[in-house]
Amino acid sequence: MSDWNRWLFSRLAAGHQVDAPLIPAARWIAENGAAIGILMLLALWWLRPTRRAGVLGVALLAALAAAVAHALADAIAMPRPFVTGDSAPWIAHGGRGAFPSAHATVMFAAALGLWQLQGMRAAALAMGVLGLATAWARVHGGLHYPMDIAGGAALAAVLVCGLRLMALWGHARWVAPRGRRVRRQLMRRWRGAVAGRLP
Secondary structure (H helix, E strand, O other): OOHHHHHHHHHHOOOOOOOOOOHHHHHHHHHHHHHHHHHHHHHHHHHOHHHHHHHHHHHHHHHHHHHHHHHHHHHHOOOOHHHHOOOOOOOOOOOOOOOOOHHHHHHHHHHHHHHOOOOOHHHHHHHHHHHHHHHHHHHHOOOOOHHHHHHHHHHHHHHHHHHHHHHHHHHHHHHHHHHHHHHHHHHHHHHHHHHHHOO
8 A cells, every 4th residue: 555545544534543533523424424415416306407307317327436436346355444453443334345435436426427517516516525525534534545535536537527428429429410410301391491482
């Protein structure tokens, strides 16, 4: 494990401090951050009826991000700080792989997905702030190294950019040509109608 990762962890985490003052706050955020994110998406779906399809797409993106992050974490099997002995187990959690952080992947993917939707920039920023707070809490509580969070953020960016490129390719491959054909047919009919009216 890289030195910078352990060094940054030592600056952010409670480690083995006795009565670490921020642990109660970190525990609450770490355990409830994801639920708050889900409530935010539900509120957006309810309050913004014209954006419901987009918000549903972001929710599906978050589910995909969770599945990919868990699969990668199980395959890579990077130990958590409380397993390696770099921190006390301040927050109850299983010992499954830590890299990439599924929480970071899901929350940053949701934030980036919301950023793509018109009129959702404020919600995207709020989701991003929630993601950062949850990431800090899970590092402070000994569940993740900073590298796990960075890996989750990078994975989120790759997923969002990849899906965006696929959508653009699909639009260029299927939707745009069909639209051009429809426009050509409408122009021919319009010209025919105009020509029929001419003396």
